[in-house]
Amino acid sequence: MSQVGQRVLVVGGSSGMGEAGVRALAASGARVVMADRKKAPGDLGAERVLEIDIGDDALIASVVSEAGEILGGLDAVWNNAGVCHVGTLESMELDDFDLSFALNVRANAVLARTALPLLRQAGGGSLLFTASAASIMVAKGSLPYIASKSALLTMTRQLALEYAGDNIRVNALCPGWVDTPFNAPAWEMFGGRESFLHKVPELVPLHRMGTVEEFGAIVRFILSADARFMTGQAVVVDGGESLIKGPTR
Template identity: 40%
Template sequence: MSARLTGKRIIITGAVGNIGKEAVRSFVAEGARVVIGDRDAAAGEAVAREFGDGVRFIRTDVAEEASVRSLVEEGAAWLGGLDVLVQNAGVQYSGAIADFETAHWDLLFTVNVRAHFFGAKYAIPHLRRAGGGSIINTSSLAGKRGGPGLAAYSASKGAVIAFTTALALELASDNIRVNAICPGWVNTAFNRPAIDFMGGASAQEAKVASFVPLGRQARSEEIAPMFVYLASDESTYMTAQAIGIDGGAYNS
């Protein structure tokens, strides 16, 4: 690694799952110090131990404003400031809208959308004090292009893209960049609800092979480098973007 993030102070939510954990691994390898927030205390503590003294875990429920505020305030205090906020926590529910549970709709928008507002709200003052920085939101290919059974999830991830682009314009004069990463199909347990809706793993894999030009799902380690790029000073002229990492699926 080239230590592209030396001195960077990063807070990330949703850091115990596949993509989030790979992002933390990459941040640490590139020289950053990282605070991770997640509901799963045991898994979060394990990730922090795995990556060493430069990583701290703070139990966080992104559905609760006070919990997100505590993550940002305690995290920034431990880091000595804040340069990058990564909002990666999310949930997935799939199903036909006529049969979709209202509680699942509400949870999608609570975790996938409202939590992004909380994180940004409390991180912005710290980023301003640092003279600028980067907010990285995790959206999805589904936020750009939906499909059967994905209407609710797509709506929540589309809202993340709209929030990202508008916030980027709002914060440009503060030298705070805001971008969204939009993964396509990634081989993680996160996609289990969609896989079940599509008829199981075999059916889902066949479907992915049929419409993804590269003919396969992504691996988490193929998504993590974009988090590093957006956290680094290499991307200081990039803002208001929804960046697809989808094997060409959006254009297929």
């Protein structure tokens, strides 16, 4: 699955799934610019690492523009940045609810709108958003996260329909449980990571969490020419968890 010369901007790639995705893309020949607010490993494989705050519209626009200049255009953009806030309607902080929609939904819209001209100039391309398997399910105690990720999935489908005529594909990666610190707030609902690990066989038919390397390979496929007929899809990779809970859409 060669992606030699593909020009990719990855936002949120300094650790976890994002880091694995950058490494997988670079290993397949893609030219990658990575942006994050955290320091990235020195051997990441990206041509350049930029600083970004996805809550800052102007900084998003600046990063997209700079990535386009560095790479000579853009063929694909993957936003893996977001937040995980949990709580019920009564227990959650309203600020966390607002921040979840600002960073999990609005920031993706700003990034996509800023990148569209560059993707059009390239004759088409791919937008990928990291949503969640929670986008298609409901679960107690996770209102800010599930509501915002569900909204992101709906936006993904809407954009896929609107920009198919420009040969721009738009998809959402919907991970289930992945063993990364991002999921720490959700693990706390089970009493912490170790307690959660004992629950995994009940929650996930494959009896384990996913690895970041598995998701790196999936990202590489979604952004590749091998997936050129795929758009508007919720790519759910959850070890079968949604088979038990059942999708809500």
